[in-house]
Amino acid sequence: MAITFDDGPVEITLEILKVLAKYKCRAGFFCIGKNIAAQPKIFKEIIKAGHLVGNHTYTHTRKMGALSVFRMIWEIQECNKIAEETAGIKMNLFRPPFGIVSPKTQKALQETGLQSVGWSIRSFDAVLSSEEIILNRIKKRIKPGAVILLHDNNAKTVKILEQLLVFLEQNNYEVVRPDKLLKINAYS
Template sequence: MFNFRNTNFFSALLVICLIVLKAALFYWLLFFVVYIIVVLCGSFFIQLNFFFKSINSLPNNTNRIAITFDDGPSPNTLDVLEVLDKWKVKATFFCIGSEAEKYPEIIKKIHQGGHLIGNHTFSHSNLFPMLGTQKINEDLLKASYTIANCIQNKPLLFRPPFGVTNPKIGRSVKMLGLSCVGWNKRSLDTVSNNSQAILNRVTRNLKAGDIILFHDNLKATTQILDQFLSVANESGIACDRVDSILNIKAYEKIDV
């Protein structure tokens, strides 16, 4: 099984072999380069489950997909909600705590619409993966309670910023009782404003069990969402919340 623990185990064996064989400097350098590449790939590709297990796809026997949105809430989220309501579908929103603090009414509107809200950190800082475990815990808890102040429910589903994982984030996820959710189909709407290209990307090979990553703070997403849902509908594929498809607990009820 390709994961961090096994990689370190076999790396330790290889180090012993290099010592016993008195390997030349070239082989040591090669070993370290390969090791770093493997760990970096494990960090940046959440689908590998390298450091800890994430939910990256869904059972395909339910004929459902999960549409997920990151980085909201924002004023643009209201347009997204309008399209979802038109098609009577439910989605999952991984919300940034600092944005929820700015737009609590939008958080409430997402919740009232029957959509799922997950934790996407409070800060969404580029340096989030560099933080220590305690700081990660504090950031995640701050996001959870900011959202809970709006909907009286603390989210139990989490998506790391940029999909980057490492052992510290894994420890925090376990300590806080969170479930990590990744994706297997990415719209890349953050790097392209070409609506047709985004639509082509998310509809190509669309199948039951997909978890699709969009961003609800971008106009490009809103522009293609209606067409995307039309394609899914014509294909006989329903859209639902991650927790509904997997029958897992998504919230912890709290008094605030």
């Protein structure tokens, strides 16, 4: 199974990286371009630790569903541009903000050559306040091949992640990078 994080890199990402290192796990981080620009050292730390990084648009606007194809292409290209300038990598994978995959998004992905990566378990850690409810929500849905969505811009996710990794270890699950699980190329 795979664990993914959206919306970083931010300061809390460093705490997430410590927990993942403690349990010797690799994860996927779908990063917002403006956050890469603001936190280039943290972005490089994610890569240095062996985790996957993917495109999560440049601005992560709440108006994602209303964007034109042209603007969606710009969002994707700008995020990839800052990632390449910062760390010398060309990202192939994209996660649409809010999971919105409209025909416009599909067209933008065709134009940019990126591949969309979704999730099978949405934790709701960005909207629910109870760590216990979030963790139980994830645990009830765990199965081989699962891709879990968490957010590395939320402090409570650090505690949830550690408890989740203990649970997965106790139940003999192996956590792998999403590109390995899905057999896709993260970079070109």
